[in-house]
Amino acid sequence: TQLLEQSPQFLSIQEGENLTVYCNSSSVFSSLQWYRQEPGEGPVLLVTVVTGGEVKKLKRLTFQFGDARKDSSLHITAAQTGDTGLYLCAGSNYGQNFVFGPGTRLSVLP
Amino acid sequence: DSGVTQTPKHLITATGQRVTLRCSPRSGDLSVYWYQQSLDQGLQFLIQYYNGEERAKGNILERFSAQQFPDLHSELNLSSLELGDSALYFCASSAGLSSYNSPLHFGNGTRLTVT
Numbered sequence: 001t002q003l004l005e006q007s008p009q010f011l012s013i014q015e016g017e018n019l020t021v022y023c024n025s026s027s028v029f030s031s032l033q034w035y036r037q038e039p040g041e042g043p044v045l046l047v048t049v050v051t052g053g054e055v056k057k058l059k060r061l062t063f064q065f066g067d068a069r070k071d072s073s074l075h076i077t078a079a080q081t082g083d084t085g086l087y088l089c090a091g092s093n094y095g096q097n098f099v100f101g102p103g104t105r106l107s108v109l110p
Numbered sequence: 111d112s113g114v115t116q117t118p119k120h121l122i123t124a125t126g127q128r129v130t131l132r133c134s135p136r137s138g139d140l141s142v143y144w145y146q147q148s149l150d151q152g153l154q155f156l157i158q159y160y161n162g163e164e165r166a167k168g169n170i171l172e173r174f175s176a177q178q179f180p181d182l183h184s185e186l187n188l189s190s191l192e193l194g195d196s197a198l199y200f201c202a203s204s205a206g207l208s209s210y211n212s213p214l215h216f217g218n219g220t221r222l223t224v225t
Contacts, residue, residue, distance in 0.1 A: 088152075
């Protein structure tokens with residue numbers, strides 16, 4: 001079974017600060033996704049990365065897939081209160097369904 | 111709005127009882143997935159159906175069962191409920207056979223409380 005770990009488990013920051021959260025595994029993934037889940041809602045897909053070393057940007061969010069395709073990071077610049085939520089990473093190997101990590105719960109305070 | 115509809119939104123029931131959760135997938139999606147989310151276990155995959163047939167099975171207990179109907183809606187049946195079954199249950203849908211190459215769209219979940 002491929003397992004994903006995420007760190008930190010909880011993060012509380014002030015609006016305007018920068019932050020990075022991590023997703024790690026001992027397994028190689030051919031594809032990795034990041035989701036954001038807001039309270040009372042289901043997870044929403046933010047990005048999919050498939051190439052080792054790949055960097056994708058989505059406004060203030062920067063996603064990186066590790067060179068060895070075992071880890072990923074999500075960096076948020078100038079966090080806003082609307083970024084509050086649970087950030088989940090999910091990994092998959094060719095043709096298989098995605099396996100989810102436990103998530104990082106982010107709270108951005110005004 | 112993901113286009114995936116789950117009912118009911120909340121469910122409170124007693125231990126030993128049986129409940130049915132319902133999911134209508136996004137229009138055109140053939141796959142339906144069920145997940146359980148609890149504070150200590152994260153998002154756990156239970157089962158996937160594709161066009162009416164069981165496609166993949168995860169950590170689903172024998173007390174739980176699911177099916178997908180010809181109109182593609184799905185139901186998750188939970189029986190002999192225990193306190194530990196209290197959790198959020200999510201349904202997701204996708205167009206293809208696997209979430210690997212067709213994105214998952216999640217509903218807003220059913221919150222089950224077993225007392």
